Amino acid sequence: MSGALLETRSLSRVFWQRRLGRPVQVRAVSDVNLTLGSSGGEVLSVVGESGSGKSTLARLILGLDRPSAGNVFYRGEDVARFVGAKRRQFRREVQAVFQDPYAIFNPFYTVDRVLAQPLRRFHLASSLHEAQQRMEDSLRAVDLRPRDVLGRYPHQLSGGERQRVMLARLHLLRPQLVIADEPVSMIDAALRTMFLNILLDFRDAGMSCLFITHNLETSYYLGGNALVLYQGRVVERAPIDRILHAPKHPYTQMLVSSIPVPDPKKRWKTSLPESAIESGETVGSAGCPFLVRCPYAMEVCRRQDPPMMSVGDGQEAACFLLADRGGVRGSMAPMCKAEESG
Ligand SMILES: Nc1ncnc2c1ncn2[C@@H]1O[C@H](COP(=O)(O)OP(=O)(O)O)[C@@H](O)[C@H]1O
Ligand SMILES: [Mg+2]
Known part of the structure; x- marks a missing residue:
């Protein structure tokens, strides 16, 4: 078994859709092989237009959907077979960031609760005091003032603040791998840069990232390797620099x-x-x-x-x-x- 952090082998997902009243097969993800090495701090961008299968790929990797064929391996083990403690460890070590954080925040939970939940769930703090301390440290790490956001509800935050709370959550959890599905496509340019800079800080601290985007420039900013998806298939892969300058x-x-x-x-x-x-x-x-x-x-x-x-x-x-x-x-x-x- 290879020493990769993440590997997909011949990963495919077929959906049935109805078009003009007829069922048709859509190959959302087709025979995708990708690898993120185990040394940490690696970035792999997945670039493609809308409908090219990016989110389906993310969901398959996160174990939120089952492949029609092929496998996802995390540290050499098949994600589909994770149960119990293994599954919990995977859930902790591999975190997702989505386009609109509002969609995944529970509207009735305050920011404190959003942040305290993973601390409790994964036993990351030994006392309430420590939990509070860690939450505040993480908020400061993403340039949020704890007293500005703690105690507030998602709808009381701006889109950018919500996205930063997601980053604070990553800072708290210190995942090995982040699967980011178009995380900056709904925020303005200044905030986008800040968000990407924070991801780069996390990368420098050893976190790897699968960065999903339709925007070549953002993946260029993050560096690393990229693969281009077209109709669910990888049509090109290279260091992002070559993708942009010698496609x-x-x-x-x-x-x-x-x-x-x-x-x-x-x-x-x-x-x-x-x-x-x-x-x-x-x-x-x-x-x-x-x-x-x-x-x-x-x-x-x-x-x-x-x-x-x-x-x-x-x-x-x-x-x-x-x-x-x-x-x-x-x-x-x-x-x-x-x-x-x-
Ligand atoms: N649950 C589903 N049922 C049927 N078709 C789906 C489903 N999810 C995605 N698809 C189809 O798979 C293709 C890829 O979708 P998606 O992964 O969301 O692309 P992207 O994220 O690149 O925009 C699209 O044709 C989409 O309609
Ligand atoms: Mg998508």
């Missing part, structure tokens, strides 16, 4: 080129590039999932699902364009740049 998969290139440029002379792109293969074509299970949107689509892309191909420097992508180059370090021309106008 290999046409989909990743599209994501990078759609990062808004703060230049009033340049229009932000909203439309998707036309595919070389007639758009609107439905993709059989055999072909590349990106086929209909890909401007480089080739005949082989119809017939076969491209496997991951390494381009060196810890980067790999699932695209036949790389096979044409023998899977070696070649770089494709960036596909679409912000349109010039004026």
Whole structure:
């Protein structure tokens, strides 16, 4: 068994949905392999558009949903088999942070209770005094003044304060791993930076993080490695620096080129590039999932699902364009740049 902190192997989750009255199968997560090492302080970003399977992946890892196939291993053990003390330990060591903390706060619980609960549940303080002390320390660690927030209810806090209370909870629990599902997408820019800085402090203290986002810039800020999800599949993985500056998969290139440029002379792109293969074509299970949107689509892309191909420097992508180059370090021309106008 590997020494990884977290590992998923061929993780898949299929849902049945009704479309136009007919049941259709949706592969929300398809054959995902990811690893976070055991040395601590590692960041792995999962980047993808809305609907690409990010939250489903998070829920599978947290044990909140069961995979249709494949496994999640935490410290080499299958999460699905955790019961009793093991399960409790996993619940303590692996914490989730979600987009809207309001949704997971009990509206009838004060902040004190939100923070005291895990202390009690996991026996983290030996006296009431110690519990109080630790709560106050954790609130200060995230720049909240204890007397400003203790005793208040979730609705009496701003969105940013609620998100910081979640961070204070992490500070209290000192998890080994945080699964953060779009934690900063609903807060303003200043607060986002603060939130990310606190995550970086926690990382420096040894906490690892699976950071889920649709925003490449936030994962760039956090550093580490990233994988790009498209329709539940990993289409590219690399250090985030390479994802941003030398993307290999046409989909990743599209994501990078759609990062808004703060230049009033340049229009932000909203439309998707036309595919070389007639758009609107439905993709059989055999072909590349990106086929209909890909401007480089080739005949082989119809017939076969491209496997991951390494381009060196810890980067790999699932695209036949790389096979044409023998899977070696070649770089494709960036596909679409912000349109010039004026
Ligand atoms: N409980 C569910 N039942 C049916 N379909 C679901 C369910 N949860 C997610 N899906 C589908 O799985 C796909 C991925 O969803 P999700 O993981 O929420 O994506 P993301 O978080 O990247 O926006 C979507 O097509 C979504 O409609
Ligand atoms: Mg989501």
